[in-house]
Amino acid sequence: MSRYPKGYRKPTDSCDGCLAWGDFSGRLCPACYMFGRSHETAACADCRRIQPLKWGYCRLCWCQARLHAKASAGRPPAEADVRARLNAVRHHQLFFMGLHYRRGSAPVVARRGGGRGAVRKPPPAPAWRPSADWRQLPLFGQVPRDYGRLDPADADLASPWLAWAKYLAYQLAEARGWGRGIRFAVNRGLALVLTGYVEGDVIRHTEIFAPLRALDLRFGHVVTVLEEMGIFEDDSEPSFEGWLAERLEGLAPAIRSETERWTRVLRDGGPRSLPRREGTVWLYLNRVRPALLEWSNRYDHLREVTRDDVLAYLKTLHGRQRHDQLVALRSLFIWAKRNGLIFRNPTIRIKVGQYEYAVLQPLAPAEVDRSVAAATTPATRLILALAAVHAARVAQIGTLMLDDVDLGNRRLTIAGRVRPLDDLTLKLLLEWLEHRRNRWPNTANLHLLINNQTATKTSRASNHWISASMRGQDATLERLRVDRQLEEALTHGPDPLHLAEVFGLDEKTAMRYADSARSLLEQAAEQQLRRNQLDRDIPRRE
Known part of the structure; x- marks a missing residue:
């Protein structure tokens, strides 16, 4: 809430965060206010002020580093270039609010408004996809464009593609409740990426990601409009590829190749297998990786792994860890045998065994109280x-x-x-x-x-x-869920059919809760019987 009374017009002042001079309400400019909502407060590594920090530096130091990087490169710098100059900041150039990201020469004057009496900007005129009777074919195919060298101040505002994009952005904003700041950033980003656009061009993720992020524009919302126009191509590398390359690092070349094929079959499916969820693929590869790293020190191919190697490795594991890794290894070697990569499955006739679940325990009242206090x-x-x-x-x-x-x-x-x-x-x-x-x-x-x-x-x-x-609490959301189902089994009796009907559990899970409740009830009955026996023995001794 503002520290000024309703109806009071705050005079022009400087921001307590970035020291920018401007016309705004409160003690922080809008940029510093949003910066502080998403970053923790501490001492800046450069100016030593107690401010919200991003990677150890306050917003004022970030602005100065961005100004230095822009002056050296002659264009909006990437975030990596700005981070490299943070340690070199020795002074701060003060600026007016709203001028830091503007690359044109004309100043921008911030307007007050947005209240009930403010005049709302009229919506853009209806526009549709421009009709192209003819177009000049590219001489050298699709040449990547450097959007970082474009200036939004020099954007072609009369472009029919930009008019169509702004109309689509307005419709999306009305449908999804985009605020004023998001609408302004999206229109500015569209003006940047659609400058010089002609029919047949494709705007790619790798070309516009860095320029839009360098200007703190709404990349995801801009992409939503471009996808609606049908002119965007997502050529970014999926996170799965980077994770897979990291997990396969250190394996022997042939073992790495075979393990990669197995992992992709798990994710995408094959002629005789259905695709698994990505989380399941992560678990399986993480479980077989320790064994494959050990065998890569001695072998070059999976076909060299013997049954004795598998048994020797499993002797170092116990309990659930042994069970999970053996299941994953069996999946890998069954796939390898089916595709002719190995002569014999070394995990055959090695019993996985039935995993014995521990008895579920109810939560203590103090643990639940701490979680309630954290909400x-x-x-x-x-x-x-x-x-x-x-x-x-x-x-x-x-x-x-x-x-x-x-x-x-x-x-x-x-x-x-x-x-x-x-x-x-x-x-x-x-x-x-x-x-x-x-x-x-x-x-x-x-x-x-x-x-x-x-x-x-x-x-x-x-x-x-x-x-x-609830993260860090003894009673996490998962433990609270388990405790609720266990309480139902203790209150209404260890009936798996009742649990399955109330909570929609499958038969094995319902039987596990029923067995745990039955064990807890038997323990309580035995304790009560011992107390009763002790009460009867005390008068006899007296």
């Missing part, structure tokens, strides 16, 4: 209730939609199963919906839980964000 926002309180009361998984919480909530009939649909809304969950749900309506009134995201990143999109919140508030 301080409407979103985290609702997430806690969904896990602790309705035993919802993190992924199920993230995929909940607004249509899954029926307030009139007090019903909540989780993973396709309709559940009644208790008083606590209903109260927390109403608090969250009120907060959601006030915080993001124009969002078009239909997911129940949203944040600053997903409010302007249609995607769900990440599992990391959902579980962040």
